[in-house]
Amino acid sequence: MTEDEQKAVVEAVLMAAGEPLALQQIQAVFEDHERPDTLALQEILDALEADYRGRGVELRRVASGYRFQVSAEWSRWVSRLWEERPGRYSRAMLETLALIAYRQPITRGEIEDVRGVTVSTSIVRTLQERGWIRVLGHRDVPGRPALYGTTREFLDYFNLRSLDQLPSLAEIRDLDSVNVELDFGRDRDEAASGDAGVPGAEP
Amino acid sequence: MTEDEQKAVVEAVLMAAGEPLALQQIQAVFEDHERPDTLALQEILDALEADYRGRGVELRRVASGYRFQVSAEWSRWVSRLWEERPGRYSRAMLETLALIAYRQPITRGEIEDVRGVTVSTSIVRTLQERGWIRVLGHRDVPGRPALYGTTREFLDYFNLRSLDQLPSLAEIRDLDSVNVELDFGRDRDEAASGDAGVPGAEP
């Protein structure tokens, strides 16, 4: 077995192992007559380390041996591999957000009064985590419910300078007659997510 | 972002993915302004493929995209890392899989006709669970039997880019070759039309 072949075996074994390998573990995959001694193996490892310097992966020595790892430099890109496809917000979430935008400052109880159904804690939390709503204060009634309002991020996201750029009620009422294609898109979305109000993405 | 950086990102992403990545999947990890177009990405992939030629791992294009893998050349050493030996597939399973691969779309009854024995439900289920075959539709005959075909995962697993990389089927000789006075052309035609469109089938 040539040195190049030994090196290829070491590279292959380290790549496939999925965990750090000690020198003895690497040596164990060789048959007796082809096995590099510790010194030769160390040289091979040094050479591999040099080969991979500045590349997408690197050979690193850790406590329990050697392993290949994706260079930290590129982890930002690699992590995008595992990005989940974005879900969709439920109808309940959108209605809650719209009511907070138009009627702020507003408590959860007041939203529920208008919607006629309970507003789940998770909806409120999701909107807060998204940075679109915030607690402005608390209404001075028993239970001191939180008063919600929209944020700067909300305006930015929807590309608004201020809230009064939102359409008026009259404009909203006419939405269906003006935006036929808009309605179509909504219906399709509903069909895709099963049913309006069924949480698509909310946790 | 320089070309070298793009190349390192592609290398890191492919190494980390653990499965074949399509060009679009690789492009998706880049932000808009740094993303290589398809041509540039293809060049990067070609360069990476060349970089790894003759080494312990190789960049291989299979059905679902590109994947880094430990070359078959070194599998003897790599498999010594693990106690467990990979399972063998029974001839019944391999023959069933081969018939589905070469003759798709094909029903279970048609497989049984060729093999001369019953195809057990468990074989079909196992192949489906492995993700190697899928139901393509149903033949429009009484009982509406399922038509099976192979998947991209099947090709990926067997290191293939497409069905026409499968080894060619042996030719079917007819009795003409020894028995010229007899006309068995009908049989040959039947066999040929049964294999229509399947790679490696006789002309």
Add this chain to the structure above:
Amino acid sequence: MNGAETWEGARPGRPAADHAQGEMPFAIVQGEPFAAPEDLYIPPDALEVFLEAFEGPLDLLLYLIKRQNLDILDIPVAEITRQYIEYIRLMEGLRLELAAEYLVMASVLAEIKSRMLLPRPAGAEEEEEDPRAELVRRLQEYERYKQAAADLDALPRMDRDLFPVLPEAGGQQVVKALPEVGLEELLVAFRDVLRRAEMFTSHHIQREALSVRERMSDVLSMVAAGGFTEFARLFPAEEGRTGVVVTFLALLELVREQLIELVQAEPWAPIYVRAAGDGEGLPAERPAERQR
């Protein structure tokens, strides 16, 4: 030709020994060739092993043919049938469970054999089909897929010949992409909820109110930090006249909704704003540094 030849007899150039001598096929048992002469006791499990080695009657027939180096296109049906039946009998004698397909094949062979022995009518040979044709086709068809299966098995495949690379990739935590929402989507949702609540007919919400409501939120969050905010600080000078009006309306609405309180220690003293229920006494000193 005299018109009375059988199919079998008409076959030219085939050594007669081929079908005349009828050797018993043998099995491989524990790696050793296993001869099975008629008079020898064969342990049942050995035959089980043997039978398991075959994928069915076609496979067994192929074995019998290949083993004797016979041309698949020119099978000595009588002899092969004899060997095949002998096999089946042996299995049955040992009460091995035999798949029905083996028995079906036995009768197919017997039928071909009898057709082969029938005299061929003279002059009709062009239209006549070799009784073996269908069997030969099936055998070849099976053989090619048997070979294809072997070829498939020989392809380098994952987990046996190829292995995925598994470098450490730093946790692989899933980054959850946030859903996108279009403004239209939001507005349609709003329209629907208002419709349901029949609020289009009421006068709860006016277009003008929006800037006021926005300002209400701003004021509320300014005073929510606790303590007092000086009234005048709520009117940024750069907003001009409109800004003053909007803020003033917002303050009135907030007072009306009992969300804030306005406090003045004495006439002409500075007016302070605080969140409702934030019931502390008036500040002795100006507390306004806490805001903004």
